[in-house]
Amino acid sequence: MKLISPAQHAERLPLERIDPEYKRLRLQVFLGIFIGYAGYYLVRKNFSLVMPDLIEQGYSKSDLGIALSGVSVAYGLSKFLMGNVSDRSNARIFLSLGLLLSALTMIGMGVFPIATSSIAIMFTLLFLNGWFQGMGWPPCGRVMVHWFSTKERGTKMSIWNIAHNVGGGLVGPLAIAAVALFGTWESKLYFPGLIAVLSAMIAYMLVRDTPQSCGLPTIEEYKNDYPSNYTEDHEKELSAKQILFDYVLTSRVLWYIAFANAFVYLVRYGILDWAPTYLEEAKGFSVKETGWAYFAYEYAGIPGTLLCGWISDKVFRGRRAPATIIYMVLVLVAVLVYWKNPAGNIWVDNAALIAIGFLIYGPVMLIGVQALDLVPKKAAGTAAGLTGLFGYMGGALFANIAMGFVVDAWGWDGGFIVLVAACVLAIFFTALTWNKETKHYNLNKIT
Numbered sequence: 001m002k003l004i005s006p007a008q009h010a011e012r013l014p015l016e017r018i019d020p021e022y023k024r025l026r027l028q029v030f031l032g033i034f035i036g037y038a039g040y041y042l043v044r045k046n047f048s049l050v051m052p053d054l055i056e057q058g059y060s061k062s063d064l065g066i067a068l069s070g071v072s073v074a075y076g077l078s079k080f081l082m083g084n085v086s087d088r089s090n091a092r093i094f095l096s097l098g099l100l101l102s103a104l105t106m107i108g109m110g111v112f113p114i115a116t117s118s119i120a121i122m123f124t125l126l127f128l129n130g131w132f133q134g135m136g137w138p139p140c141g142r143v144m145v146h147w148f149s150t151k152e153r154g155t156k157m158s159i160w161n162i163a164h165n166v167g168g169g170l171v172g173p174l175a176i177a178a179v180a181l182f183g184t185w186e187s188k189l190y191f192p193g194l195i196a197v198l199s200a201m202i203a204y205m206l207v208r209d210t211p212q213s214c215g216l217p218t219i220e221e222y223k224n225d226y227p228s229n230y231t232e233d234h235e236k237e238l239s240a241k242q243i244l245f246d247y248v249l250t251s252r253v254l255w256y257i258a259f260a261n262a263f264v265y266l267v268r269y270g271i272l273d274w275a276p277t278y279l280e281e282a283k284g285f286s287v288k289e290t291g292w293a294y295f296a297y298e299y300a301g302i303p304g305t306l307l308c309g310w311i312s313d314k315v316f317r318g319r320r321a322p323a324t325i326i327y328m329v330l331v332l333v334a335v336l337v338y339w340k341n342p343a344g345n346i347w348v349d350n351a352a353l354i355a356i357g358f359l360i361y362g363p364v365m366l367i368g369v370q371a372l373d374l375v376p377k378k379a380a381g382t383a384a385g386l387t388g389l390f391g392y393m394g395g396a397l398f399a400n401i402a403m404g405f406v407v408d409a410w411g412w413d414g415g416f417i418v419l420v421a422a423c424v425l426a427i428f429f430t431a432l433t434w435n436k437e438t439k440h441y442n443l444n445k446i447t
Ligand SMILES: O=P(O)(O)OC[C@H](O)CO
Pocket: 079, 137, 161, 164, 364, 365, 368, 388
């Protein structure tokens, strides 16, 4: 455990070196967490791309679905539990180690035939992969709160957040390249794994745990941007018990955000995962048209996220709830259009889907930022982990499993009623955080 302990503080650099060193290192660590998190997404989703090959070998869709669920279940649990470990670890090592382990799991699944020889083995390995994947977000959050101050965090987080769209978007082209290079379906697992090993090495070279470990002052001192409740104690490393019971589990607002996140993730994955089936069954899309719509959904998220972070920082001056609520109201409108638009108007369905993609990733990102804002820096990973636990164990799992039953029993109308209710509940739970944020903001203005 000593190996991954937080980096020791170094002697303070001379005054004239502080500013240039801070500027250089902020860019460097930001690149490190961006490349690192994009790397995580290269080995998060690539199993889906070998599912058609496994079906050809005789596996059924439902069996493979069970194997795949291992990732979501483990990821939700791990983002919370490993988030707590991450808060007590050196982000540079923790981030790279998780990515390396996840990449090695995928390489192993591609290289050793026994790894794909039964559903039980695949479930176990995918569960392990989900667990290692949970070691990605929390150290990025730790880096973010130690190197970027509250008022700039919305914008900076929104830029970092597109790493997951970039990484996720590269999975398809990498699979095509893998088959072209190696000629086997297994290469769709090990080739992205090899690239992810490279990302882990780059992340290790670039990331630094805290400014103090590089001889720099805290980000609050450097930017003169102090949260309202900031004290010297915010710089002390905390025990697991202190993080959980003094700051995370006892924060009512954090619970509101966690519930909001469950509903936001229900919409995120409820729309995304069912888009191909819904568009082909209910709207008469061809497979090719569905593929493009799916692609557009993911990439529309990039400008939508950037705009959302900017609005939160510049228009609402560091408050997150107003931007989340505005985006979720617009998501609700787009979901209604996507549902009610009669079959045949393909461009309306595409426009609605792109609008949902543009809008949904802003709240996904801002809820994470809000979690980081609410607790001292040393509890950041656990706080974001709690929202992740609800997002995956609640929202994503419901979207994957229960949505299928709802649609089977009550048709697509039933599924859309669930999604509309999820939008309303996400808005409701975010609205409960409004007063807390207003107080925080007013205090910041006075001090
Ligand atoms: O769903 P996650 O945990 O991979 O997070 C995705 C985005 O980075 C959320 O900010």
